[in-house]
Amino acid sequence: MKKILIAGGTGFVGKHLISFLAEQGYFINVLTRKSNEHPSGNIQFFQWNIEQQYIDKKAFEGVDTIINLTGANIGEKKWTEKRKKEIIDSRINSIELIYQCVSENKFNINKFISSSGVGIYGAITTDKIYQETSEIGTDFLASVCTSWEAAATKFSSLGVRTVILRKGVILGKDGGMLQKLTPLAKIGINVSLGSGKQFLPWMDIRDLVRLYGFILSNPDFQGVYNAVSTEKITMNYFSKTLLKSYGKKSFLPNLPAFIIRLFLGEMSVMLLEGSKVSNEKLKNTGFSFDFNTLEKSLFSKY
Numbered sequence: 589m590k591k592i593l594i595a596g597g598t599g600f601v602g603k604h605l606i607s608f609l610a611e612q613g614y615f616i617n618v619l620t621r622k623s624n625e626h627p628s629g630n631i632q633f634f635q636w637n638i639e640q641q642y643i644d645k646k647a648f649e650g651v652d653t654i655i656n657l658t659g660a661n662i663g664e665k666k667w668t669e670k671r672k673k674e675i676i677d678s679r680i681n682s683i684e685l686i687y688q689c690v691s692e693n694k695f696n697i698n699k700f701i702s703s704s705g706v707g708i709y710g711a712i713t714t715d716k717i718y719q720e721t722s723e724i725g726t727d728f729l730a731s732v733c734t735s736w737e738a739a740a741t742k743f744s745s746l747g748v749r750t751v752i753l754r755k756g757v758i759l760g761k762d763g764g765m766l767q768k769l770t771p772l773a774k775i776g777i778n779v780s781l782g783s784g785k786q787f788l789p790w791m792d793i794r795d796l797v798r799l800y801g802f803i804l805s806n807p808d809f810q811g812v813y814n815a816v817s818t819e820k821i822t823m824n825y826f827s828k829t830l831l832k833s834y835g836k837k838s839f840l841p842n843l844p845a846f847i848i849r850l851f852l853g854e855m856s857v858m859l860l861e862g863s864k865v866s867n868e869k870l871k872n873t874g875f876s877f878d879f880n881t882l883e884k885s886l887f888s889k890y
Contacts, residue, residue, distance in 0.1 A: 590804070591615040591650045595636075595682060596657030600763030601796065605655070606631060608797035614804070617647045638681050643689050653699040653804060654690075656740065658682035662705075667728065667855045676732055683739040691746060699810075701751045701803060702740035706789045706814060706865045708733035708754060711857035713786045717820075717864040720754070720812045728854065737812070751803055753815040756789030756865060758796055759885055766830075773830045778838035782845035784824030786862040789816040792879035802875050813870045819881045820864045826882065833886040 589612075597606050597618040606616055615630045625633035634647035660678040665671050683702065690697055709718040710725020724730050733754070743750045759766045769779045796815060803809045821829075824842070831838055849856045879885040 589613040589615060590652040591617065592804070593617045593619065593647055593651045593654045594657065595619045595654070595686060596659065599657060599661075600760065601758060601793065602657045603763075604760065604793050605657070605797050605800055608801065609804075612801060615650075617651060619643065619647055636685070638678075638685055641685060641688075643685060645689065645693060648689070648693070648695045648697075651695070651697065653701065654686060654697055655800065656683060656686065656700065656702040659703065659736075662729075662732070663855065663858055666853055672728065676735060679732065679736045680739045683736075683742075687739075687742050687746075690743075690748075697743075697746070697748050698807070699749045699751065699803075700740065700743040701753070701800065702736070704733045704737050704740075704752050704754045704812075705729070706754050706756045706816065707858075708737070709863060709865070711861040712863060713783075713861045714863050717866050718814075719866045720814060720869055727857070729858070749808075749810040751810055752812045753799070754812065754865075755796070756791055756814075756816040758793050759790055760793030761890060763793075769830060773827075773836060774834050776831065776836040776838050778827055778840040778842060779830060780823045780827035780842040781848055782823070782842060782860040784822060784827070784842045786823050786860060787864050788821050788823055788826050788862050789814075789865040790821065790826075790882070790885075791815055791817050792877075792885040795877050795879050798878065799870075799875060802873075806873070809873065813873075814865050814867050815870065816865045816867050817877055817880050817885075818867055818871070821882050823862070829882050829886055833883075 592614050596602055609616055610631055618633050619636045620633050634644040636643040660675050662675055707729030708724050709722055710730050711727055724734055737752050740752055758764050772779050845860050848859055
């Protein structure tokens with residue numbers, strides 16, 4: 589099997605992806621800041637330090653594909669000017685370092701798979717359905733994604749097939765938004781925010797890791813794709829379905845938008861706004877979803 593290099597493999601998505609690909613028989617090299625990680629089966633760890641511009645070059649030996657999952661959690665802290673810079677730098681500088689290393693050492697990489705977000709279309713709520721060719725937004729989220737994608741696209745100049753996945757909310761019971769909201773839903777608390785009419789582009793973590801496997805098994809796969817499920821849901825529908833999955837109902841009102849804005853400031857747009865996003869381009873590649881409805885995702889056993 590081919591050998592893959594993964595950057596940013598310690599997060600929610602990265603842990604699931606490494607486990608999935610290892611089970612599929614891939615050999616995986618993981619870039620990590622830690623010095624105490626030990627090899628496990630077909631998984632090996634190699635150190636890097638973005639601030640010091642260092643990567644262990646042994647990480648690239650025999651590697652055919654690089655998967656980039658790096659980036660500071662965009663919803664972890666309030667968007668101060670300092671935090672905004674951290675969010676952007678953590679995405680751009682990591683890609684730049686990998687690009688520089690591949691370019692200078694002429695490593696034979698065939699594919700670079702990078703992340704982006706549906707936030708590139710802007711944090712707004714409309715009935716418009718956004719496709720990969722739609723105009724991009726003008727707010728902070730859009731600027732982050734635009735810079736992120738521009739950095740990844742540089743790999744194309746090296747003759748590397750570049751794939752960019754514009755992800756929505758990734759749903760999995762052991763991480764991300766779902767992990768934070770599940771304890772509230774279990775005791776019957778309404779988790780919908782603001783009007784609740786904002787759309788929530790999403791994808792089940794199990795489909796996402798399968799998508800990576802699909803891309804790896806299709807050598808001609810390249811370009812920008814919206815990584816979202818077909819069902820277009822609102823925040824209200826998400827809350828009701830999550831409650832239902834635990835046999836609960838809630839008659840509590842949504843948490844008012846002004847309270848969220850008061851506590852989160854500019855970052856509140858992530859929770860209060862959202863539009864419909866199309867996955868037609870992705871489906872046209874032949875990829876099929878196992879969890880294409882929210883009920884199927886939330887009600888299924890792990």
